[in-house]
Amino acid sequence: MVTDIGGIDDRSFNTSAWAGLEGAAAAESDIEIDYVASGAEADYIPNLEGYVQEDCDFILAVGGLMFSQTQQVAADHPERQFGIVDADVGEPNVYPMQFDTAQAAFLAGYLAAGYTTSGIVATYGGEKIGPVTIFMDGFADGVAHYNDVKDADVEVLGWDKDAQDGSFTDSFTDQGAGRALSDAFIAQGADVVMPVAGGAGLGTADGALETEEYAVIWVDVDGCESAQQYCSTFLTTVVKNMPMAVEGAVLEAYGSDDLATGEFYGTLENDGVSIAPYHEFEDEIDDELKAEVDQLRQDIIDGTIVVESPAQPR
Numbered sequence: 271m272v273t274d275i276g277g278i279d280d281r282s283f284n285t286s287a288w289a290g291l292e293g294a295a296a297a298e299s300d301i302e303i304d305y306v307a308s309g310a311e312a313d314y315i316p317n318l319e320g321y322v323q324e325d326c327d328f329i330l331a332v333g334g335l336m337f338s339q340t341q342q343v344a345a346d347h348p349e350r351q352f353g354i355v356d357a358d359v360g361e362p363n364v365y366p367m368q369f370d371t372a373q374a375a376f377l378a379g380y381l382a383a384g385y386t387t388s389g390i391v392a393t394y395g396g397e398k399i400g401p402v403t404i405f406m407d408g409f410a411d412g413v414a415h416y417n418d419v420k421d422a423d424v425e426v427l428g429w430d431k432d433a434q435d436g437s438f439t440d441s442f443t444d445q446g447a448g449r450a451l452s453d454a455f456i457a458q459g460a461d462v463v464m465p466v467a468g469g470a471g472l473g474t475a476d477g478a479l480e481t482e483e484y485a486v487i488w489v490d491v492d493g494c495e496s497a498q499q500y501c502s503t504f505l506t507t508v509v510k511n512m513p514m515a516v517e518g519a520v521l522e523a524y525g526s527d528d529l530a531t532g533e534f535y536g537t538l539e540n541d542g543v544s545i546a547p548y549h550e551f552e553d554e555i556d557d558e559l560k561a562e563v564d565q566l567r568q569d570i571i572d573g574t575i576v577v578e579s580p581a582q583p584r
Contacts, residue, residue: 271305272317274333276442278305280469283512286491287332287355290516297517298524314339322347328523330516331355334401340364351529353519355512356401358583363529365522367515368583369536371401371489372408373570374508374543375464376577377563378487379412381506381545382462383424384559385485392427392455394437394448396467400581402438405466405489405508407431407579415566415575427455434580439470448473456484462505464489478503485551492546505555507546511536535583539571 271291273284291303304326306317314336321329322343331340334356341359344352348363358366382391393409395402406429413426428451429436439447452463452474463478464487465471471488475497478486485505486493492509494501515534523530536542545563548555569575 271303271330271332272314272321272336273305273307274335274442274468275308275310276468277307280442281472281493281496282442282468282488282490283355283510284332284468285496286510286512287330287516289491290513291330291520293513293517294520294524297521301520301524311335311339315343318343318352322350327351328353328520330520333357334399335397351523353516353523353530355516358533362531365519365530365532365534367512367519367534367536369510369512369515369543370404370538370577370582371508371510371536371543372404372411372577372579372582373538374510374545375405375408375489376412376415376570376575377545377566378464378506378508379409379414379426380416380566381412381555381559381563382409382464382487383413383416383422384420384562385505385555386424386460386462388459388461389423390425390427390455390459391462391464392452392458392460393464394428394439394451394455394467395465396439396442396470398435398438402466403429403434404579404581405464406436407581408508408577409464409487411577411579412566427458427460439467441470442468444470445473445476449477452477452484456481460484462487464508472497472500475500475503488546494546494549502550504546504549505551506548509544509546511542511544515542537571538567
């Protein structure tokens with residue numbers, strides 16, 4: 271596995287993808303796994319090529335930022351099996367794993383709107399790329415849906431869906447930048463913040479733990495499992511089930527005499543995306559609100575409610 275910037279311990283998407291490889295290795299004892307961390311975008315091609323030279327059977331690229339580099343290396347080595355999270359590079363030897371996280375983020379936005387006491391919630395991203403803004407779109411739409419059905423006026427800071435513009439740390443590692451953005455939101459009255467910024471979002475969680483002034487919605491992997499010290503701050507997590515997707519892709523490739531030609535597209539219906547349990551907030555969230563979120567999940571699965579984002583995989 272070639273990690274995206276942020277490394278294996280980002281408590282988010284790199285951590286989650288690695289868990290998928292660990293699952294595959296646990297399922298088949300002769301599968302050996304390894305990873306290399308990317309410190310910058312310039313590392314992507316050397317890291318991918320390095321595993322080609324090591325004659326690896328499955329080379330996983332983690333993150334949409336690796337789109338063009340994975341496409342290039344895969345095209346140069348058509349006999350080699352690759353996989354990529356959050357992208358489809360269009361090469362037959364690259365197994366794509368994509369997620370409609372807007373669906374799950376819609377539930378989180380509705381939950382945040384029902385939970386806030388200030389009437390102000392916020393979100394920000396690491397970089398302005400589709401796998402990030404899709405979360406922010408769903409979150410904003412969930413808040414808007416709450417406002418519609420409840421005749422409320424909950425405000426979202428950090429993202430304007432119509433303009434497709436908002437607040438970003440321009441980093442998936444800078445916790446100081448994450449903390450600064452969330453501090454600014456809290457100063458404007460927000461009491462729920464959803465960072466979509468990998469390890470940079472830990473700055474927001476740290477601020478919530480220190481000040482006890484707001485709750486955090488984590489993303490990618492259940493924060494109470496990946497960043498347990500911050501569990502008391504996590505209202506929920508918008509989960510992207512990368513472990514299931516990655517494990518399935520590796521095992522499909524392992525069991526095939528040829529290149530794995532499948533794909534994974536995660537939705538609420540197939541549990542590819544979801545929201546995590548409420549953990550320490552279980553008793554703080556109104557039972558009626560919980561029931562409404564559960565019903566919204568079913569309405570999205572049934573197609574009664576359609577969640578749309580320009581960043582949804584096509």
